[in-house]
Every structure is written in structure tokens, then in C-alpha cells.
Amino acid sequence: MTRVFDRFFYRIAVSIFCCSLACSWGAGQDATRFEKEVTELEERARERGISKGGIVCVGSSSMRMWTPRIEQDLAPLSVVPMGFGGSQFSDAIHYFDRLVAAYEPRAVLVYEGDNDVAKGKTPVVVARDFLDFVRLCHEQNSEMRVYVISIKPSIARASVWPQAVKANAMLKAICEEDERLNFIDVAHALIGRDGVAKERYFVEDGIHLNDLGYDRWARAVRKVIVPNEIDFE
Template sequence: MLKLLSKPLALLGTFLLFGATVAAAADIAYGSPLKFAGEVANFARIDAQQPSEPGGVVVTGSSSVRMWRPRIQRDLPGIRVIPRGFGGSNMNDLFFYSEQLISKYQPRAVAIYEGDNDIAQGIAPRQVADKFLALGDKLRSENPDLRIYFIAIKPSLARWSLWPKMQQTNRLIEALCDEREGYFYIDVAGALLENGRPKRDIFIGDGLHLNEKGYELWAEAVAAVLEKLERGYE
């Protein structure tokens, strides 16, 4: 009797193990973007006081963009920049607020830095790439000529254990940019690494955000692409 039952029990065990593996690999749902409603509303108040001319370049994304704001125009002197970084955001948050943070400015181009927080929140690389593609399609449906730049996810001391997944995300999005006209990938990772590890003297105390030296390297990498491709449209 035990022999007769052993095979079905083994199959049941295999099925349960397979089910657990599938569940573990299931996509994690993005959190609600509504927590950023106040920050986005503040941008609207800024716009009411200082309207932006159409045809500029929106630079948006998470805290790495928000903290870049004090020097961003100096780092990109040949471009009319509209900085719209909102700290802690992910690709889904930007998708949700894309009308208020990108489309309303009628930009000729947008540069996006997202994915850092997505991976830290457990979102899979493929999910991030898919959301980037959905965002691009949404923006292009409103402006078919919009040029879209993706600023690669940066390596950092604080999130070094997540770097393999961040690299995978970067590769997926780089491939998407290579396949689609008007999409561009900006590699900042190489400038921030030394002997395959993040440079230790380019971050503030949290090991995640860049200091002035870090932003010099970051800005140089971004400007090498944006200045070259966008200056002619000014």
C-alpha cells in the first residue's frame, strides 16, 4: 500500500513545490502613487508663478533628480531644463503623474531616472521595463515626436546587493531603447564605478545619494548625451 501511495505523494509534493516557486516569482504590485499628490500639487503652484515655455526638456524621476535640481541648469547649460524630480518615486508613480509632470509642459524631450526605488521595493526587472515601455507609449500617444531618454539606474553603496537586478533592468531598457526610434539610453553607471565597485567618495552619508563629486560625474555622463542631441533644438 505504501508503494502505491508513494508516487502520487511524490507528484503532489512536486506540484506544491512548483506552486510555491511560481508564487515566489509572481509580480509584486506597485504601491499607491497617491502619497505624492501634495508634492505634485506643489509643482503646479510653482508653474502658476513661473510658467515654463513649451519645447523644453523635462528631467524627472526619483530623489537623484530632485537633489540634482540646485545645479542641474548649470550642468546642462545649453538646454532649457524643466526639473521635476520627486523623491522616493518609482516608474509607476511617474506613469500615474505623467500628465502633470511631463505632458503639460509640451516638451520636445524627457529624461527619466526611475527604477532605483522599484528594485528596492521588490519590483522585478521585467516589470520595471514593461512600465517604462507603457510610459513611453502613453507619452508618445500625446506627442509622437517626443524624444525619450532613460538615465540608467546608478550603483550605490547602500543598495549594492541589488545591483545585479538593477543591471538586469538597465540591460532590458537599453535593449528597448535600441529597438525604438527616438528612445535613448544614458549610461551613468560606468562613471560611478571603480574596479567594479561604487566609488566610496561620491555619496553622502546614507550611501545612496550622490554628493557634489558624485553629481559632477553623473552630470558629465548625462550632458554628454543630452547636450549633443538636444542643443540643436534650442
């Protein structure tokens, strides 16, 4: 992890310093605002008797809404669904011990950044928070593989899509520095040739995916994670 952090963080350190006065990194957020939902996830996991060593799937509501079909979409991989609310990377970091570390995963699939950008966080801050999340993963297990799903486009958040594109480029760059990290691009599966998100993939709120959208999302994720993880089952 040190080699990734040192190389990439050095390149963006100046940018982080410059934006720190103007951009919140989560200050003022109630870090416990998802406590009830996280407790319910823990209780559900205990009831299911989830074994350790699988793939924890953590992230915001797009991950949570994938839960009813995620096991089928990623079969035969052993997955532990831990999507919660309108979370951001800072929330995944805050609840890391309870939603990730507790299950001693061999790998993590994470989807954050969507709400981060929508709330005004810059691409640099998204990249920094992802690095912090990766650091926690590798402090627990230096060989843990981390798969980060790209921020998806959406109808309702078209105005911040340029920022999301920049954040995705940074996330991809981080992953290219370390063989333990994998960037999964779902964006191109959801946009047309004009670069705009296709309405037919979204529910009425214009943010979340419908079944057709999740078909596209799941295909993109499966293509990367299943070949990489199948030998570890």
C-alpha cells in the first residue's frame, strides 16, 4: 500500500491543500447517521451465519439496491452484501471495522463516490478517501484485493458528471499503480454515444438503476471480478 500511497498522494497533495479550505471532507457530517442501518446489516449477517473469507460488497444505495440479486449476478463467488443508505467514502471508512474487517474478506468490492461528488466533494477528495479506504484494507490483510466500481452516470446528477469523470480517472490511475487494486468501469455500459446516461436504465428518481440498468452494471462487474476471484473459492 505504501508504494501506491506515496506515488499517487504526492502527485495530488498540492491539489488537496489548495482545495481544503473550500471543500468539506466530511466535516459537519454526522458520522453515526447510518448507525441504525449498519446495526441491521450486522444483525442480518449474524442470522445468515456468514462465513469469513468471502468478498465484502460495501457502498452506497446503488450497492444496497443490488443486494436482492447480487449473489446470483456474481455466482459462484461468496459475497457479503453490505450496501447502506446514501453513504460516501468517509462513511465506508467510519464503519470499516464493522462492515468489512469483521468478515475478514479476501477481497472487497466497493461503490462510493456517487454521493461524494453530488455533495460537492472534488475528485481529489474522492481519490484521497479511496486511498484511505485501501489503506485500511491492506492494514488488515496486505494481500487483500480491492475492486472499485466507477461512479455511474445518472439523469438527475448530469450537472456533476464532469466531476465524476475526473474522479473516475483518478480512481483508475490509483488502481493502475498496484496489482491488488482493480477499477471496474460501469459508466460506459449506461451511456449512449452522445455520452449521456440512457433514461431506460433508471428508475423514476433518475439516480438509481432499474433491472435493465443492473443487468448492464452486473455484466461489467462480473467480467472483471469473477475471473479474478474464482480460483479462491
